[in-house]
Amino acid sequence: MEILANVALGLETALEPTNLLYCFLGVALGTIVGVIPGVGPLAAIAMLIPLTFYLDPTPALIMLAGIWYGTTYGGSTASILLNVPGTTSAAVTALDGYPMAQQGRASVALFMTAVASFAGGSIGIIVMMGFAPLIAQYALNFGPTEYFALMLLGLVAAASLSDGPPAKGLAVVTLGVAFGCIGTDIYSGAQRFTFDSLNLMDGLNLIALAIGLFGIAEIISTAGRREPTMVTKDSVRLRAMIPTKDDRRRSWMPVLRGAGFGSFFGTLPGTGPSIASFVAYAFEKRISKTPERFGKGAIEGIMAPEAANNAADQTAFIPTLALGVPGSATMALMLGVLIIHGIQPGPTLMAREPELFWGLVMSFWIGNLLLLVLNIPLVGLWARLLLVPYYILYPAVLVFICIGTLSVQQNIFHVWTVAFFGVVGYLMRVLGFSAAPLLLGFVLGPLMEEHFRRAMLISGGDFGFFFDRPISAVVMCLTGILLAHSLYRTVRAKMKSKAGSAA
Amino acid sequence: MNKPNWQDIWGGVLIIAFGAFFAWYAQHTMNLGSLRRMGAGAFPLGVGIILMILGVLIVLPALRKPGPKIEFAIRTPLIILAAVCAFAFCVPRLGVVPAIFATVFISSLADRRLTPLFSFLVSISLSAAIWLLFVQGLNLPIPMFDWSW
Numbered sequence: 001m002e003i004l005a006n007v008a009l010g011l012e013t014a015l016e017p018t019n020l021l022y023c024f025l026g027v028a029l030g031t032i033v034g035v036i037p038g039v040g041p042l043a044a045i046a047m048l049i050p051l052t053f054y055l056d057p058t059p060a061l062i063m064l065a066g067i068w069y070g071t072t073y074g075g076s077t078a079s080i081l082l083n084v085p086g087t088t089s090a091a092v093t094a095l096d097g098y099p100m101a102q103q104g105r106a107s108v109a110l111f112m113t114a115v116a117s118f119a120g121g122s123i124g125i126i127v128m129m130g131f132a133p134l135i136a137q138y139a140l141n142f143g144p145t146e147y148f149a150l151m152l153l154g155l156v157a158a159a160s161l162s163d164g165p166p167a168k169g170l171a172v173v174t175l176g177v178a179f180g181c182i183g184t185d186i187y188s189g190a191q192r193f194t195f196d197s198l199n200l201m202d203g204l205n206l207i208a209l210a211i212g213l214f215g216i217a218e219i220i221s222t223a224g225r226r227e228p229t230m231v232t233k234d235s236v237r238l239r240a241m242i243p244t245k246d247d248r249r250r251s252w253m254p255v256l257r258g259a260g261f262g263s264f265f266g267t268l269p270g271t272g273p274s275i276a277s278f279v280a281y282a283f284e285k286r287i288s289k290t291p292e293r294f295g296k297g298a299i300e301g302i303m304a305p306e307a308a309n310n311a312a313d314q315t316a317f318i319p320t321l322a323l324g325v326p327g328s329a330t331m332a333l334m335l336g337v338l339i340i341h342g343i344q345p346g347p348t349l350m351a352r353e354p355e356l357f358w359g360l361v362m363s364f365w366i367g368n369l370l371l372l373v374l375n376i377p378l379v380g381l382w383a384r385l386l387l388v389p390y391y392i393l394y395p396a397v398l399v400f401i402c403i404g405t406l407s408v409q410q411n412i413f414h415v416w417t418v419a420f421f422g423v424v425g426y427l428m429r430v431l432g433f434s435a436a437p438l439l440l441g442f443v444l445g446p447l448m449e450e451h452f453r454r455a456m457l458i459s460g461g462d463f464g465f466f467f468d469r470p471i472s473a474v475v476m477c478l479t480g481i482l483l484a485h486s487l488y489r490t491v492r493a494k495m496k497s498k499a500g501s502a503a
Numbered sequence: 504m505n506k507p508n509w510q511d512i513w514g515g516v517l518i519i520a521f522g523a524f525f526a527w528y529a530q531h532t533m534n535l536g537s538l539r540r541m542g543a544g545a546f547p548l549g550v551g552i553i554l555m556i557l558g559v560l561i562v563l564p565a566l567r568k569p570g571p572k573i574e575f576a577i578r579t580p581l582i583i584l585a586a587v588c589a590f591a592f593c594v595p596r597l598g599v600v601p602a603i604f605a606t607v608f609i610s611s612l613a614d615r616r617l618t619p620l621f622s623f624l625v626s627i628s629l630s631a632a633i634w635l636l637f638v639q640g641l642n643l644p645i646p647m648f649d650w651s652w
């Protein structure tokens with residue numbers, strides 16, 4: 001049994017003291033980040049990457065992944081206690097979680113969401129263990145056309161499914177691809193957009209770019225903000241957590257269905273934990289015999305989305321690790337970390353780095369168990385975090401960002417890059433662009449160019465080549481449909497407003 | 504809601520401008536090659552053109568549609584950016600510790616609840632922590648003080 005050998009290898013790797021320590025650090029930091037509203041996983045991971053720079057790739061990835069799924073556990077806490085989602089993927093949890101808290105059942109809600117998170121996460125990991133090796137096996141005979149097509153689909157999906165007009169999302173992704181062009185051309189050695197600066201020859205630094213776009217933007221919105229006054233000692237005081245028999249009976253199926261939606265949407269490009277949790281909630285409400293209970297503290301309304309977002313967190317790693325094609329900005333960051341450590345992502349990753357892959361997967365089990373322990377007995381402690389006036393932290397966080405960026409290559413130029421992308425990020429926020437797809441374009445852009453040029457070389461400059469092979473043809477058509485749909489939405493919005501102004 | 508959607512008009516115009524510059528610069532400084540053997544400039548040229556098209560697609564619908572008011576705070580972003588720039592400026596000239604002081608003191612201007620005494624204490628403890636972690640722990644060659652000039 002090959003899978004058993006892999007599991008044993010992974011478990012051995014994940015249980016090494018260093019890896020165990022970084023797994024714990026990751027999930028604990030993730031929980032904290034998740035509990036605090038306003039700090040998202042993307043910003044947190046971007047700011048903490050420098051910490052992992054001196055680690056081996058395996059503990060580095062284990063820790064960053066721990067932050068990623070840890071935030072999803074913590075995210076429900078603020079949703080339930082304050083009606084303010086700690087992370088976007090926990091936004092729907094507030095719909096029924098907060099009414100439960102108002103009915104004095106906050107502890108039950110927190111307990112049950114931790115259980116739902118664990119169940120969802122577990123199902124997600126099982127799906128990943130089953131499908132990732134299959135997909136990687138299948139993808140071994142993918143050529144440049146398939147990769148280009150898949151990456152293009154990933155970018156278009158991420159852009160057109162993000163909120164706001166699709167043209168804006170597509171523009172942001174393309175902007176990311178443009179920034180990815182900067183540096184030395186790998187084929188010809190020509191300098192592109194380096195403006196004769198030695199610092200730009202290796203391209204823009206991914207870490208500095210991510211920190212500037214997300215970290216600085218986060219601090220700008222934290223500094224000087226008035227905290228909501230509704231946080232009182234009373235609202236974080238917790239009582240008995242024992243769910244009733246009725247709660248338990250009602251929770252089974254929503255958790256399984258939620259995990260199903262989560263596993264599915266997690267693997268798709270452009271969708272992810274947030275969309276998965278919305279769909280899972282809407283589905284539960286639709287099939288419920290008593291839909292009127294939803295929004296008033298129905299336990300199904302917190303179980304399904306929490307199972308869904310945690311399952312999606314885990315399955316998001318499938319395309320990232322099995323194909324080397326990340327579906328979201330956070331996953332692009334993970335892929336970037338792999339590349340920084342000199343590991344070539346793609347279907348051969350599992351064969352070349354079995355310890356990294358299986359160690360990471362098994363660390364998900366350990367991390368989820370740790371999170372269960374962290375979240376059930378200690379939830380009161382995390383809830384108390386909500387009382388910390390965190391405006392006092394931002395000067396220290398800012399210094400930490402600067403010194404972290406500096407430590408990466410001891411090059412002060414990267415700190416200037418942070419400042420530059422801080423301006424870009426703020427400008428984008430002011431103009432209503434969401435910045436996350438930029439990161440995806442930045443990481444995928446250079447890979448896409450490489451595959452595109454290779455495909456053109458093989459085909460002798462014939463675009464039809466992308467439609468000659470069945471998989472790339474199907475993926476290209478899907479991309480075309482998505483683009484057409486986006487265009488249709490843009491045009492329709494225009495017509496509607498025309499009709500509106502005429503009336 | 505004011506009409507037209509200035510947010511998207513500005514955004515789209517900036518995208519068009521950036522795309523135009525990108526395409527122009529690629530065409531003028533890089534070898535385009537042929538489709539069979541694409542040069543260094545071909546892909547960036549394409550990216551620039553796509554950006555211009557998308558920019559137009561953002562601006563056109565925005566001309567006839569109402570949009571949200573552009574909310575533009577000046578003070579906080581400027582202070583935070585100044586704090587980052589101060590760090591980048593100070594490290595090669597004065598060393599890390601002065602850079603930390605500069606960053607903390609400048610950034611704390613953004614929130615009136617933070618006092619100079621608080622900033623001073625934060626700077627001291629951060630300096631100590633960073634010295635322990637980066638210089639003693641990781642042996643990074645970052646000078647804590649650099650008065651060599």
